[in-house]
Each structure stands twice: as C-alpha cells, then as structure tokens.
Amino acid sequence: MEDKTFELLTKMYSEMQSGLKEVRNEMQNGFKEVRQDIVRLESKMDENHKALYDGYIQNSEAITEIREDIRELKSRVENQEIELRVIRGGK
Template identity: 35%
Template sequence: MEGDKMFDLMTKMYAEMQNGFKGVNERIDGLENKVDKTNITIENDIKPKIEALFDGYKQNSDKLDRIEKQVSKHDEFIIRRIK
C-alpha cells in the first residue's frame, strides 16, 4: 500500500515536471521568434538606414574637404595681396 502511494506521488510529480518543462519550452520558442523578428528588423530596416546615414556623412566630409582646399587657396591669395 505504501509503495502504491509513493508511486502515485512520483507519477504526479513527473507529470507536473513535464508540464513545467513544456511551459518553459513554449516560452523559449516565443523568445526565439522575437529574437528572429528583431534580427530581421535590424537587417532589413535599420541596417540600410545606418548605411545611408554613413554614406551621407562620407559625402559631407568629402565636400567639406573640397571646400577647405578652395578656401585655403583663397586664403593664400588674400594673404599675398595684403602683404
């Protein structure tokens, strides 16, 4: 009789553990889906925008370099005229 009670208790505990693991696995699957969606969003939406911003920054930097060279030429001309 005592063995039957112990077996029933262990069977009940095993079933509860299996249900708990099932719940944990479902939560992990949900998190994996969210991570996948986040990665897709980063790759498809955010990354191209960052690359476009970087390209714009690079173009502005190049333009400023060209302007600086032109201003330098004018500075030299103005300094020669003043002397």
C-alpha cells in the same frame, strides 16, 4: 500479521506509484511550458536582432551620405580658394 504487513506495503507502493505519476505529469507539463517560453524568447530575440541589424544598416548608409557631402563641400571650398587667389592676383 504478515498479511496485514503485505497489504500495508502494497497499499503504500500503490500510493507512491500514483504520486510519482502525478509528479511526472507535472514535470512534463512544466517542461512543455519552459520549451514554449524558450521558443517565444528565441522568436523575440530574432526580431530584435533583425531590428538592430536594420538600424545598423541605416546608420551606415547615413554615415556614407554624410562623408560624400563633406567631400563635395571640401571640393567647393578648395575651388573657391583657388578662384579667390586668381581674383586677388595670385597672392
């Protein structure tokens, strides 16, 4: 009776070890896939960050150009106002 019990326990232990190995392998494969997904996401985020930064720079440059144009137009308007005063006789 003890021999049968021992054999049964040995068989159960062997099957459990085999099952645990399968579970470990599946978990390791899952972790590898998750790591690969994380690397892909980091790469995409890096690309998007660069694109956003480039867009920010372009917007900043455009705003600077517009400000310069406004300053120039303001100066022209002021000069024309002065010329009109001179033409009208200082009024």
